[in-house]
Amino acid sequence: MAEHLRRRTVLMIDDEANARKLAKLLLEREGYRVLTAANGEEGLILAKVQQPDVVLLDILMPKTSGHEVLRRLQEDQDLKDIPVIIVTARRGEQGIAASFRLGAVSHIEKPYETKDLLQKIQVALALAQQEESGRATGDA
Amino acid sequence: MIYFLEGLIEGMDDGHLNVLLIEDDPQDAQLMQEALGETANTSFALEWVDRVSKGLERLARGGIDLVLTDLQLPDSQGLETVARVHAQAEGVPIIVLTALDDEGMAIQALQKGVQDYLVKRYIKVYPNLLVRSMRYAIERRRGEGELIRLASFLEQCPDPVLETDGSGVITYLNRAARTQFADLFGSAATHPVLWGLKDAAQRLQRSGATSLTREVPYRGKTYEQHISYYPQSDLIRSYLIDVTERKQMEQRERELAAAAAAAERKRAAELDEAYQELKRTQAMLIQAEKMAAVGQLASGIAHEVRNPLGIILQCVNYLEPDLQSRGAQHAEVLQVIREAVMTSDKIIRGLLDFSRPTPLELKPTSIASVIDASLALVQAQAAEKGIRLMKDVADDVPLVLLDEHQMQQVLINLILNAFAAMPTGGRLSIRSYLRRLTEPGLRIGLRSADAFRPGQTVLVCEVEDTGTGIPKEILPRVFHPFFTTKPPGEGIGLGLTITAAIVEGHGGTISLESEEGNGTKAVITLPVSQDRDRNGEGSASR
Ligand SMILES: Nc1ncnc2c1ncn2[C@@H]1O[C@H](COP(=O)(O)OP(=O)(O)OP(=O)(O)O)[C@@H](O)[C@H]1O
Ligand SMILES: [Mg+2]
Numbered sequence: 001m002a003e004h005l006r007r008r009t010v011l012m013i014d015d016e017a018n019a020r021k022l023a024k025l026l027l028e029r030e031g032y033r034v035l036t037a038a039n040g041e042e043g044l045i046l047a048k049v050q051q052p053d054v055v056l057l058d059i060l061m062p063k064t065s066g067h068e069v070l071r072r073l074q075e076d077q078d079l080k081d082i083p084v085i086i087v088t089a090r091r092g093e094q095g096i097a098a099s100f101r102l103g104a105v106s107h108i109e110k111p112y113e114t115k116d117l118l119q120k121i122q123v124a125l126a127l128a129q130q131e132e133s134g135r136a137t138g139d140a
Numbered sequence: 141m142i143y144f145l146e147g148l149i150e151g152m153d154d155g156h157l158n159v160l161l162i163e164d165d166p167q168d169a170q171l172m173q174e175a176l177g178e179t180a181n182t183s184f185a186l187e188w189v190d191r192v193s194k195g196l197e198r199l200a201r202g203g204i205d206l207v208l209t210d211l212q213l214p215d216s217q218g219l220e221t222v223a224r225v226h227a228q229a230e231g232v233p234i235i236v237l238t239a240l241d242d243e244g245m246a247i248q249a250l251q252k253g254v255q256d257y258l259v260k261r262y263i264k265v266y267p268n269l270l271v272r273s274m275r276y277a278i279e280r281r282r283g284e285g286e287l288i289r290l291a292s293f294l295e296q297c298p299d300p301v302l303e304t305d306g307s308g309v310i311t312y313l314n315r316a317a318r319t320q321f322a323d324l325f326g327s328a329a330t331h332p333v334l335w336g337l338k339d340a341a342q343r344l345q346r347s348g349a350t351s352l353t354r355e356v357p358y359r360g361k362t363y364e365q366h367i368s369y370y371p372q373s374d375l376i377r378s379y380l381i382d383v384t385e386r387k388q389m390e391q392r393e394r395e396l397a398a399a400a401a402a403a404e405r406k407r408a409a410e411l412d413e414a415y416q417e418l419k420r421t422q423a424m425l426i427q428a429e430k431m432a433a434v435g436q437l438a439s440g441i442a443h444e445v446r447n448p449l450g451i452i453l454q455c456v457n458y459l460e461p462d463l464q465s466r467g468a469q470h471a472e473v474l475q476v477i478r479e480a481v482m483t484s485d486k487i488i489r490g491l492l493d494f495s496r497p498t499p500l501e502l503k504p505t506s507i508a509s510v511i512d513a514s515l516a517l518v519q520a521q522a523a524e525k526g527i528r529l530m531k532d533v534a535d536d537v538p539l540v541l542l543d544e545h546q547m548q549q550v551l552i553n554l555i556l557n558a559f560a561a562m563p564t565g566g567r568l569s570i571r572s573y574l575r576r577l578t579e580p581g582l583r584i585g586l587r588s589a590d591a592f593r594p595g596q597t598v599l600v601c602e603v604e605d606t607g608t609g610i611p612k613e614i615l616p617r618v619f620h621p622f623f624t625t626k627p628p629g630e631g632i633g634l635g636l637t638i639t640a641a642i643v644e645g646h647g648g649t650i651s652l653e654s655e656e657g658n659g660t661k662a663v664i665t666l667p668v669s670q671d672r673d674r675n676g677e678g679s680a681s682r
Contacts, residue, residue, distance in 0.1 A: 019447065019454070022454035022458060026457060026458050029458075060443060089443045089447045091488075091493070109446075110447060110449065111449040111450035111451075111452065111453040111454075111481055111485055112450065112453065113453065113457060114454065114458075115457075
């Protein structure tokens, strides 16, 4: 199957320009296709249009918060299966719990090592693939 | 007494003398004027009268220091003149001037109290004779006056004066002594003012001192007795001063001073107590303030800082592959940046955990399992450092309501502190047992004391090490936020602050017992559920 040969697309939604720039540089070096959005609304549109394989979502953003984005992703039938990794400077389990309740698959706190993020992305992709193939066999 | 005399003699040398000349012969008067004019040292003011009657008038007005008088005057002859002048001005020296060289008359005149007797024609030849004679006359006269005055002075002195000979026999008592010590004559040497006088005299003679002073109690009074001894005349003289009142006053003053000092001390002690109390309260307030400040700071800036930290770390990550290939130094520099980021983040995380402690999820938990989980995490590190781990959990320890995760954080913090204190290895023991409190266990380094009441049963969990211990001076500060003795990058000083916050969140207490060089023991006490406490082993905790 060509599936694993396809370049995986990562959508990063973060209001911090430098964070976006760095993530793009690093993830592209690892072979990912990287899309970035500077706010929630932009991110939701990009997700809808581009159908990324994984979303990296900042929680603390002006206007549309990460949690709001997450909720709307979950509500959208086209988008609800895209795994979301919460990337946040926030500390504390309450926030994490809320993220998981809203359907995030993973969570990483800034500052993080790129290798940790990569690992989480791989896990998230693997899980998504499993679920997809599960659904595929179930549907068949 | 000697010094008194000295004082009196001083007055004698006043250079100006008023001289009254009684002389009916103007030529002789002229002669006297001239004779006196020759003197350089003493100035004489000469007043001349030619009759005794006039002289007496003048004398009555006073101010005359010396009288020069002829014996043969129109209104008085011979010794009668002397007698009349003397009667008018007793104490004023008289020098008789005469034309005759009459020995008999001279002697008679001197017997009448005349100071000197001068023949006029000698004066003509030796003018100095007159002046010298006058000066001697005045001095002699004064001396006699002083002696009389002094004798009566001593007699009239209000303080007792007494004199005995060397064997203690009384030779003189002044009036005050006679009246104040009326019993002196009969009682002899046993009288308080005479007792020991001979010894005193001998002591004075041996030591060469001029006088000594002692206190003598007599009939309810106190005297100060100044004793002097005169070896040549073998006389012992005492001068007594009634100091009863002074002594009483001194005593009163001493009592007052003592009372004042006692009151002062009491006030000082009270003040000190109040001050200490204030300081304690203040210390607590400061601590609370610190906490609040830390909390505010934390929530305010933490997220703002963590974002850029994340970016820095991403940059490091990005540059890493390229720079590593360019040599060890580049890799090292990157590592330094990375560590700086991690340290900063650790501080921020500490702040956040501390300022907004996550709510506890209390579940009935076995403390033994929490200990096991914690030890499992540090096992590798212990082996590496040569530290033996010991665990001892009593059989009767029940399940208690704990947040497993946070309690594990507590133990890890304590264990890591213990490890840091044992750089060359040692032993770490964790114990847990039940204890029935007998008294509030006030210990040094205690964090909170009032949580438990005597009679209550608590779960104790101890983490003990054989490390360096904590110096007495810093022990009270180890729980303060950001207090650390570790080098930058190794500790931020929030471990114990957070630990205490968690334990207290469980309704427990934590204290550190430590002695420098003798290791440290952290003691945690946690409440045991009331049911169990009352019913003993049988009942289960919720
Ligand atoms: N078991 C121990 N033996 C000796 N000293 C100790 C021990 N536990 C704590 N201390 C002293 O108390 C200080 C404060 O400890 P605390 O755990 O609060 O901060 P820290 O260990 O220095 O830093 P961190 O925030 O990384 O824990 C330590 O720096 C150390 O000096
Ligand atoms: Mg510590």
